[in-house]
Amino acid sequence: MATLLSTLPGLLGGLIVLSIGAEALVSGAVTIARRFSMPPLLIGVTIVGFGTSLPELVVSLKAALRDAPDIAVGNVVGSNIANILLIVGLAAIIAPIAAKFLSYRRDLLAMLAASLLMLALGWSGDIGRIAGGLMLAGLVVYLVYTARCGMAEETDVEPEHLPAWRRSLPVAGVSVVIGLGALFLGANWLVDGAIEISRAFGLSEAAIGLTVVAVGTSLPELATSVAAAIRRHGDVALGNVIGSNTFNILGILGITSIISPVEVSPAIASTDIPVMLATALALTALIAFSRGIGRVSGIGLLVLYSCYVVWLLAG
Numbered sequence: 001m002a003t004l005l006s007t008l009p010g011l012l013g014g015l016i017v018l019s020i021g022a023e024a025l026v027s028g029a030v031t032i033a034r035r036f037s038m039p040p041l042l043i044g045v046t047i048v049g050f051g052t053s054l055p056e057l058v059v060s061l062k063a064a065l066r067d068a069p070d071i072a073v074g075n076v077v078g079s080n081i082a083n084i085l086l087i088v089g090l091a092a093i094i095a096p097i098a099a100k101f102l103s104y105r106r107d108l109l110a111m112l113a114a115s116l117l118m119l120a121l122g123w124s125g126d127i128g129r130i131a132g133g134l135m136l137a138g139l140v141v142y143l144v145y146t147a148r149c150g151m152a153e154e155t156d157v158e159p160e161h162l163p164a165w166r167r168s169l170p171v172a173g174v175s176v177v178i179g180l181g182a183l184f185l186g187a188n189w190l191v192d193g194a195i196e197i198s199r200a201f202g203l204s205e206a207a208i209g210l211t212v213v214a215v216g217t218s219l220p221e222l223a224t225s226v227a228a229a230i231r232r233h234g235d236v237a238l239g240n241v242i243g244s245n246t247f248n249i250l251g252i253l254g255i256t257s258i259i260s261p262v263e264v265s266p267a268i269a270s271t272d273i274p275v276m277l278a279t280a281l282a283l284t285a286l287i288a289f290s291r292g293i294g295r296v297s298g299i300g301l302l303v304l305y306s307c308y309v310v311w312l313l314a315g
Contacts, residue, residue: 014189025179031172055217064260074209085305091229091237092298114249122269132257139250
């Protein structure tokens with residue numbers, strides 16, 4: 001109990017600082033990009049899409065450098081599972097999501113392809129620099145193709161509609177610097193706290209990475225999707241999750257493995273990655289055959305996530 005009380009503030013503090021850092025970085029970067037006349041489409045595809053996944057990137061990279069590969073890989077796999085079962089489930093309960101398969105076909109197929117690639121890499125036992133480079137190249141191709149097809153989201157707020165102080169380049173620059181600093185500080189606290197808790201309670205680093213760390217680093221996606229659902233923009237909530245899942249695999253694991261190759265434990269490769277693929281297939285099936293996700297389906301997704309977490313921690 002003493003160990004939990006001593007590590008809990010750092011763990012919670014890391015989650016909070018990560019969220020603040022991501023928001024500050026994205027806000028400043030979007031302002032700078034708009035001031036230099038970057039197209040809104042390009043901003044949405046690169047800065048905003050990349051920014052909401054920055055917590056996962058920094059945490060996975062930090063974990064890999066700290067020789068904690070289970071947290072690095074578990075963070076990505078667990079985030080993808082939570083994105084569909086937890087975040088889409090909550091969004092659907094708040095407001096049913098109507099979706100046509102043709103509208104999401106390109107992005108769903110990209111998510112499924114990335115998930116299948118992750119399954120193959122898991123069976124191989126490690127993700128090296130060459131594989132990481134190919135994953136990152138695949139992400140670039142996907143982003144360029146998406147941008148050219150006009151499928152990316154545009155930024156919601158134009159700089160001229162922001163308060164004057166938010167439109168200032170110096171303020172935007174400071175925001176970017178503060179955001180970067182907060183991300184790295186929060187990642188340190190979160191990874192250190194997760195390792196300490198796993199050791200104190202006899203839990204595997206994989207279990208902590210797949211649950212606490214994964215959900216914590218998915219807070220930007222959770223906040224975005226829930227807010228979109230409350231405003232009855234279910235398409236935004238759904239698109240945010242699908243894009244994030246593709247980016248998590250190709251971008252985060254790609255960059256992480258280029259800098260520090262990671263091993264994939266047999267447990268994650270044989271169980272959790274297949275679960276991640278199954279959730280991606282389930283989401284695709286719901287959209288293809290049900291033309292959306294209703295409240296009953298949302299409740300079902302949440303029940304499945306609860307069962308998965310209980311089974312994971314009990315094991």
